[in-house]
Amino acid sequence: MEIKDAKFEISNVDVRKCPDTDVPEYAFIGRSNVGKSSLINMLTRRKSLAKTSQTPGKTLLINHFNINNGSWYLVDLPGYGYAARGKQQRDEIKRIIESYILNRRQMECLFVLIDIRHKPQAIDLEFLEWLGENSVPFAIVFTKADKLGTNAGAAMVEDYKKVLLRHWEELPPIFITSSEKTRGRDEILDYIEAINKVVKAHQETDSDVQDVNLSEETPSENDIP
Ligand code: GTP
Numbered sequence: 001m002e003i004k005d006a007k008f009e010i011s012n013v014d015v016r017k018c019p020d021t022d023v024p025e026y027a028f029i030g031r032s033n034v035g036k037s038s039l040i041n042m043l044t045r046r047k048s049l050a051k052t053s054q055t056p057g058k059t060l061l062i063n064h065f066n067i068n069n070g071s072w073y074l075v076d077l078p079g080y081g082y083a084a085r086g087k088q089q090r091d092e093i094k095r096i097i098e099s100y101i102l103n104r105r106q107m108e109c110l111f112v113l114i115d116i117r118h119k120p121q122a123i124d125l126e127f128l129e130w131l132g133e134n135s136v137p138f139a140i141v142f143t144k145a146d147k148l149g150t151n152a153g154a155a156m157v158e159d160y161k162k163v164l165l166r167h168w169e170e171l172p173p174i175f176i177t178s179s180e181k182t183r184g185r186d187e188i189l190d191y192i193e194a195i196n197k198v199v200k201a202h203q204e205t206d207s208d209v210q211d212v213n214l215s216e217e218t219p220s221e222n223d224i225p
């Protein structure tokens with residue numbers, strides 16, 4: 001799938017004010033500085049669509065990016081667990097993130113980003129556990145693969161899978177990416193495209209069912225006494 005058009009649409013702290021549409025959306029989350037905004041720019045091939053920064057804590061809002069003229073959305077979320085923030089701001093961000101994840105019915109998959117250089121961290125594992133408890137569909141995206149050699153990167157991913165399998169019966173979809181080197185782009189876009197197709201097929205079936213219901217309710221000549 002190609003992204004022909006990508007536009008920033010709206011920033012929010014309130015999930016109820018997010019775009020009121022039926023199109024699928026895909027959100028990106030993970031610790032501050034893991035590379036969420038950079039990944040959105042890499043996928044859309046727009047250098048500074050989502051704002052990036054070397055300082056953690058750049059993204060503080062729910063940001064919607066409209067893809068291919070309203071066909072679907074990419075959503076940049078604030079990072080979790082940035083220690084230098086005060087407790088009040090950390091709690092506020094936690095509330096925004098949780099309310100978005102639990103209430104946004106259009107969100108078809110949450111991409112959870114993990115820095116490929118780090119051993120499994122409690123904060124990420126606990127977050128994944130919470131997603132599982134709440135039946136949130138997610139995939140894992142390892143970021144910054146260019147910072148390790150191919151073999152070292154693959155070894156980190158294998159270690160991570162082992163840890164996941166201590167808690168999970170099966171592994172989620174896993175992507176290895178580098179925004180710097182445009183790695184993993186086709187894999188993620190193909191995955192999104194496959195989900196978009198399923199959503200569309202469901203919506204068409206639903207609207208057929210609605211048509212049948214409507215036609216059943218419409219009085220016909222035979223109903224007139
Ligand atoms: P917050 O919005 O602050 O939570 O951060 P974020 O997760 O959106 O991270 P962001 O995309 O702003 O990137 C943080 C830093 O990591 C920036 O300096 C990026 O240039 C760098 N970075 C992101 N992705 C990659 C990558 O694939 N490779 C390398 N080498 N650096 C990256």
Ligand code: MG
Pocket residue numbers: 036037038051052058059076
């Ligand atoms: Mg960001």
